[in-house]
Amino acid sequence: MAKLLSLLIMFILFIFFFFFFTPTLSCPPECQKQALLQFASLANFTDDELKSWNSSSDGCLFPFVKCSSSNVVEIHLGAPSHWRRPWRVPTSTVLTPLFHIRTLTYLDLFFNEIQGELPRDGFANLSKLEYLDFSGNNFNGSLPSQLFQLRFLQILDLSGNSFHGNIPPEIGNMTKLSYLYFSGNNFFGEIPTSIVSLKELKTLDLSFNSLSLEIPIDFGNLSNIDDLDLSSNNLTGIIPSSIQKLPKLDKLNLVNNLLTGEFPSWSSGLAGKIPDWISTHKTLVHLDLSENQLEGMFPQGLAEMNFEYINLSDNRLTGSLPPQLFGFNLLVLSLSRNNFYGKLPSNISNATRLVALMLDGNNFSGKLPKFISNINLCLLDLSNNNFSSNTLPDFSSNVNLRIIDLSSNEFSDEISTNFSQTTSFLSLGKNKFSSFPRNLTHMSNLKYLGIHDNKITGELSNSICQISTLQILILRNNSLQGSIPDCIFNLTSLQILDLSINHLVGKIPTNLGNLTGMIETPGEIFSNLIW
Ligand SMILES: *[C@@H]1O[C@H](CO)[C@@H](O)[C@H](O)[C@H]1NC(C)=O
Ligand SMILES: *[C@@H]1O[C@H](CO)[C@@H](O)[C@H](O)[C@H]1NC(C)=O
Ligand SMILES: *[C@@H]1O[C@H](CO)[C@@H](O)[C@H](O)[C@H]1NC(C)=O
Ligand SMILES: *[C@@H]1O[C@H](CO)[C@@H](O)[C@H](O)[C@H]1NC(C)=O
Ligand SMILES: *[C@@H]1O[C@H](CO)[C@@H](O)[C@H](O)[C@H]1NC(C)=O
Ligand SMILES: *[C@@H]1O[C@H](CO)[C@@H](O)[C@H](O)[C@H]1NC(C)=O
Ligand SMILES: *[C@@H]1O[C@H](CO)[C@@H](O)[C@H](O)[C@H]1NC(C)=O
Ligand SMILES: *[C@@H]1O[C@H](CO)[C@@H](O)[C@H](O)[C@H]1NC(C)=O
Ligand SMILES: *[C@@H]1O[C@H](CO)[C@@H](O)[C@H](O)[C@H]1NC(C)=O
Ligand SMILES: *[C@@H]1O[C@H](CO)[C@@H](O)[C@H](O)[C@H]1NC(C)=O
Ligand SMILES: *[C@@H]1O[C@H](CO)[C@@H](O)[C@H](O)[C@H]1NC(C)=O
Ligand SMILES: *[C@@H]1O[C@H](CO)[C@@H](O)[C@H](O)[C@H]1NC(C)=O
Secondary structure, three states: OHHHHHHHHHHHHHHHHHHHOHHHHHOOHHHHHHHHHHHHHHHOEOOHHHHHOOOOOOHHHOOOEEEEOOEEEEEEOOOOOOOOOEOOOOEHHHHHHHHHOOOOOEEEOOOOOOEEEOOOOOHHHOOOOOEEEOOOOEEEEOOOHHHHHOOOOOEEEOOOOEEEEOOOHHHHHOOOOOEEEOOOOEEEEOOOHHHHHOOOOOEEEOOOOEEEEEOOOOHHHOOOOOEEEOOOOEEEOOOOHHHHHOOOOOEEEOOOOOOOOOOOOOOOOOEEOOOHHHHHOOOOOEEEOOOOEEEEEOOHHHHOOOOOEEEOOOOEEEEOOOHHHOOOOOOEEEOOOOEEEEOOOHHHHHOOOOOEEEOOOOEEEEOOOHHHHHOOOOEEEOOOOEEOOOOOOOOOOOOOOOEEEOOOOOOEEOOOOOOOOOOOEEEOOOOEEOOOOOOOOOOOOOOEEEOOOOOOEEEOOHHHHHOOOOOEEEOOOOEEEEEOOHHHHHOOOOOEEEOOOOEEEOOOOHHHHHOOOOOOOHHHHHHHHHO
């Protein structure tokens, strides 16, 4: 009897294991290896290391594969860490062999040029998946419903493909999701209300799609969210006030939608003040309200917060800058193209970590504070203001300063200042400078020098020829005299030279034909240098 009982127990155990461990049983390690080989053959990557995915070695020893108890659990084939341009563009059928590896928890195929629709059938097999990165491929079509059965998935990145269709309500079933990236696809329709049941969600990025209708009213239920990006969609209606309640939110980007309504008024096409409630979010460190029609002054409460990144560019904000704005944590301040005015607050030097200061296109005036040189800036854009000064501050200690744009201001007198050796873009055009900079020869990284539309007199010095990296030199519309130094054409990188509207005389140097090469416009040089 006892024997019979133990036999029965063994039988029950067998059934139990059969049903609960079928994933491994139905595709044991050898089968998993065959699946990997089939995948590699379909994908046909050029990568040398993938050549060692061959039948004579153990699948668990294949590069980019990780096993646990002899079962394949992780596949790390995301480029560009291992750039594996395929011999021919792989289609989404490369995925089919992988659906046999039911032990997979981690699948990274980021940036591999795979194209076509995701197989309808197969994802349900990968029920242990926790990490799935298909971003930066050319997948298209709608998402298979089986994808939404992956209830252990924590990270799902499908950004930068051509997926279209609706985001189905079943997404609310993936309750372990912490990071969801769908940006840069063609998803349309509404954001499903069920998304608010993703209680673990920390990052939600649905930017650059065609999502429409209103933001679900209960968005405030996403209590763990710290990064919310719904920008560049066609969302309408008001921004739900429940967003105000999100306790951990530190990045919020809603720009470039069709949002309307009275409160809060931070979306394109809207006039209004920066809503006061933002300053109740003490944890906010990143604020991007650019490209709206916000007006009024900079709220004092906001200035007292400890932002790292502030972008209020392209609004209609006015008033002077509150000194409290320049806190120690500030890294990026962009207030471009508003109506701010007044002097730069003297405590700007307290923002010692500031790397980018963009105040272009406002009505700031007065002298540049000397202490601007104490800041660890990479980018300084003060163009299109009314700054004036007889002596510019000494920039030579700003050893990270690569871009200086002081054009279209009221600066005058000599350019006797020192610039840092790292500076590659120096724009001083449309001012009232009267002499050519004396000390440029040590600027061994300078690519763009624009001092056009000033009042510079005297001869063009030979010393300009020592800036061998120079690509663009614009001295148009000054009062330069004398002849063009022959040596200027020893500048082998020079591609654009504009000396028009001056008083230059003499012959044009004979080796003018050497001005060839790839033309990078000032805009291109500038954007190549920014980040
Ligand atoms: C993979 O690409 C190489 C090089 O073009 C080619 O010789 C080989 O036949 C391809 N393999 C498959 C399975 O298509
Ligand atoms: C198979 O891969 C192993 C390394 O994993 C390598 O040593 C061996 O040469 C490869 N065999 C063939 C036939 O390419
Ligand atoms: C799911 O896995 C089983 C067992 O490995 C396999 O027989 C089946 O073909 C897989 N389904 C798909 C769609 O690949
Ligand atoms: C997806 O892309 C493939 C290959 O470019 C194309 O043949 C197919 O029609 C596309 N499918 C959809 C739904 O756009
Ligand atoms: C999945 O989501 C749908 C739609 O939200 C719902 O009807 C269904 O009950 C959910 N399934 C499970 C297993 O939770
Ligand atoms: C957004 O809406 C506008 C106006 O209704 C429409 O012209 C545009 O095509 C829509 N854009 C997208 C990406 O759906
Ligand atoms: C959001 O939370 C509130 C309060 O807990 C609850 O009543 C509501 O049903 C939740 N909304 C959704 C869509 O889960
Ligand atoms: C600020 O926002 C504008 C418009 O959205 C963008 O073009 C610019 O690059 C941003 N500036 C910084 C420093 O991020
Ligand atoms: C600037 O920093 C100094 C020293 O850290 C501090 O004493 C001063 O109050 C700060 N100034 C302002 C205006 O915040
Ligand atoms: C030129 O600039 C360098 C570096 O900033 C500096 O060391 C040098 O003293 C300057 N020379 C003159 C004449 O100002
Ligand atoms: C151009 O450079 C060469 C070699 O560096 C030098 O010999 C020559 O004199 C220079 N030409 C001019 C016009 O300065
Ligand atoms: C470029 O300049 C060098 C040295 O001045 C000269 O030998 C060469 O012929 C020039 N090339 C052209 C295309 O003018």
